[in-house]
Amino acid sequence: MPSNVKTRFAPSPTGTLHVGNMRAALLNWLYTRKMGGEIVLRFDDTDTARSTRAFADAIEADLAWGGLTFDVITRQSDHIAxxxxxxxxxxxxxxxxxxxxxxxxxxxxxxxxxxxxxxxxxxxxxxxxxxxxxxxxxxxxxxxxxxxxxxxxxxxxxxxxxxxxxxxxxxxxxxxxxREDGTYTYMLPSSVDDAEMGITHVLRGEDHVTNTAAQIELLQAVGAQLPAFAHFPLMVAPGGAKLSKREGGASVRDVRERGLEPGALTSYLAHLGTSDDVKAASLDDLIEGFEFSKFGRAPAHYDVADLGRLNTDLLHTAELADVATRLDALGLTISETLWLAIRGNLEKLSDAAIWVQVTDGEITPIIEDADFATKAAAVLPATPWDETTWNTWTDAVKAETGAKGKGLFMPLRKALTGLDHGPELKALLPLIGRDKVLARLGAGTD
Missing domain, CATH: 3.90.800.10 (Glutamyl-tRNA Synthetase; Domain 3)
Structure with a gap:
């Protein structure tokens, strides 16, 4: 049943969305959705010299990329009267x-x-x-x-x-x-809007604590019902310095350009500064687990390297359905079998392109011992192939050449994939197919 909870996220469209602001939006969103309430996206665009519609559109796109939807979208420039x-x-x-x-x-x-x-x-x-x-x-x-x-x-x-x-x-x-030029600072429009919209809860960073007393008096002066306030600890860079977009990873755009998953960012931001372990979680799980009591008072340290590791963890357990839309956007068509074979080796979703090329395209094989490759080709099993074929073949190659351990497996990996690392070849081998294997070993097809 819907509740009377109503929150707002009110960014200024004067630049790209900072991850700190994304965190504020996310925490408001998680609390509102948990309570069955309504959340407003309210653009604080009264600074006409710096606010642009292009920045507002970019902020909306970043929020949507993170899975955040809003019940009302409004612009303060429409309410000057x-x-x-x-x-x-x-x-x-x-x-x-x-x-x-x-x-x-x-x-x-x-x-x-x-x-x-x-x-x-x-x-x-x-x-x-x-x-x-x-x-x-x-x-x-x-x-x-x-x-x-x-x-x-x-x-x-x-x-x-x-x-x-x-x-x-x-x-x-x-x-x-x-201001002297007749434009409003954020406080009056914000207070009037909160009153007009019936905002019940204001969730924001602790840098606004000192503003709260003045805002309460202003809200009372404009006849508003006072909302409840919650001030969460700010995020800082490793070592405690202020987060800077120049250092990378501090804007949502930069996170996206790094090829990281939206679920990695939302999981990371939702858990930072709380008593919960930082781990990959769905938005539904984050909603269920949201509690004000979990927030501490210490600054939350945001490290893009930790975000990258969380992104890797997320991909290693992701189902194909979770990433299919983004794979399509990358122009990649991947079967369930291939996804299960490669996901444990991905750091970013775009890395999947490497293994699509290995299984479906052309590569440059690495042949360091042509005689070994010829002998390996000679004992390649007939089709059909399954996950047992790799062991059958390597046993035959070992018997034919005397190679074992790394001396057996690495030459085959380099020849078949052009790389010295990657997913288990017992899964990749049937996907590459017999003709490609023979060609990469320099034997041609038979």
């Missing part, structure tokens, strides 16, 4: 006030406060301006930005991951809601 009305009400209530300091002036003021051992909190000097002061500043070409006036009291909430939290809003600056 609603935000304007909310801003007008806040101004009328005396909660939104104009400020005329330039960024340079604010920076000098912060530095002076720090040098005096004071917290760099906005001092509300703009509230002391008279109508005449404001008129003169505007006549001089100053355009105001607008700040939301906080109560200066203690705001408390019970975080679903971090437990009881409290912040004195007197210790933080009144947040800027409207």
């Amino acid at each position: 609603t935000y304007d009305a909310a801003a007008d009400k806040l101004k009328a209530d005396g909660l939104l006030y104009p400020c005329y300091e330039t960024p340079a002036e604010l920076d000098r003021r912060r530095k002076r406060q720090l040098s005096q051992g004071k917290p760099p909190v906005y001092d509300r000097a703009a509230l002391e301006l008279t109508d005449e002061d404001r008129a003169k500043l505007e006549a001089d070409g100053r355009t105001p930005h607008w700040r939301f006036r906080l109560s200066g009291t203690k705001v408390m909430w019970n975080d679903l991951i971090r437990g009881p939290q409290s912040i004195e809003t007197a210790s933080v600056s009144d947040p800027v809601l409207i």
